[in-house]
Amino acid sequence: MGNIRNEIGVFYMNQAAALQSERVVSKSVSTAEQQLWKKSFSCFEKGIHNFESIDDATNAALLLCNTGRLMRICAQAHCGAGDEFKREFSPEEGLYYNKAVDYYLKALRSLGTRDIHPAVWDSVNWELSTTYFTMATLQQDYAPLSRKAQEQIEKEVSEAMMKSLKHCDVDAVSARQPLCQYRAATIHHRLASMYHSCLRNQVGDEHLRKQHRVLADLHYSKAAKLFQLLKDAPCELLRVQLERVAFAEFQMTSQNSNVGKLKTLSGALDTMVRTKHAFQLIGRELAGEPGQPESAEAPPAADPSPSLNQEEVMKLLSIFESRLSFLLLQSVKLLSSTKKKTSNNIEDDVALKSNKQIYSQLLRATANKNASLSERIDVLTHLLDQLARGGGGPVP
Missing domain, CATH: 1.25.40.10 (Tetratricopeptide repeat domain)
Structure with a gap:
């Protein structure tokens, strides 16, 4: 019955x-x-x-x-x-x-x-x-x-998201694992965005601001790590990293010392460097390649998201180029200012020379309006390699 x-x-x-x-x-x-x-x-x-x-x-x-x-x-x-x-x-x-x-x-x-x-x-x-x-x-x-008050809504959203995470096993090897990883990454991204927004709209209560800053940073980091495990979520990974950069830029506005700003800038540029994986995945998909994982840490996974949206890629790429250009320019300005005030620092001199070269190459590359999407991605990948090494070189 x-x-x-x-x-x-x-x-x-x-x-x-x-x-x-x-x-x-x-x-x-x-x-x-x-x-x-x-x-x-x-x-x-x-x-x-x-x-x-x-x-x-x-x-x-x-x-x-x-x-x-x-x-x-x-x-x-x-x-x-x-x-x-x-x-x-x-x-x-x-x-x-x-x-x-x-x-x-x-x-x-x-x-x-x-x-x-x-x-x-x-x-x-x-x-x-x-x-x-x-x-x-x-x-x-x-x-x-x-x-309801905004604070109450945020509390309820956070609690429900954390409960969803609790019942979403990202480590269990199964056919559903990529979906679990995608959901967990999305949850961390949404929570990070929420705390980022709270921080932007909050005035006073320094303890709460610090708490939101720490939580936003934590969830952005977890979202990025999980999206990196998925070989078919490059746009999501790019969005997370661009938001992390925007978060760093926002933090810079409240910093007074050049040393503090340079440290934040360095972290933001490092975030940019770590988007190379996303651009490689996009490049392979544009070329029609199946895409092989680069290491044991990035196993192949089923695609939980729709196929690559080239219009979205173009939009994200333009934002990325704009933010990378801004960060490099700010870095050059701050390093130049620091150089005038302090005695010779070899490490800063190398960073200044390198960032000037990369900034110059990026400006020339973005000025070329006839470049295809694949060509723009190739140039960016090369520049990110240079940034990771801390040295200049010709753009292919």
């Missing part, structure tokens, strides 16, 4: 989802959808009791998981169509997503431990992670500012 009720419950649930997908303009949930939810829920509930009565924990967990999925469909139905700019994460969405979380947690408790049925455990764990992630993402993108 449990299996039959599960099949009928899934049938009603799929019908409700189909009705929802057809409801494009209407903001309200139809009576037909609500009736299908009730029928589906009733079947799942009775099926769970059937399996629990015969101590079949695995099948009970599967039905609890399906009930969680039903709650997510209910949440999606309450998202509210209409003006995207005015949209806010609604209380109804929160209610149903939290109900979904409860059912997934019940499913895990029903299983007890992963040893009983690893495949089912991993599936439930992934769905639970997905629910937390979806809830956090919606709250971040459609912040309910009419109902």
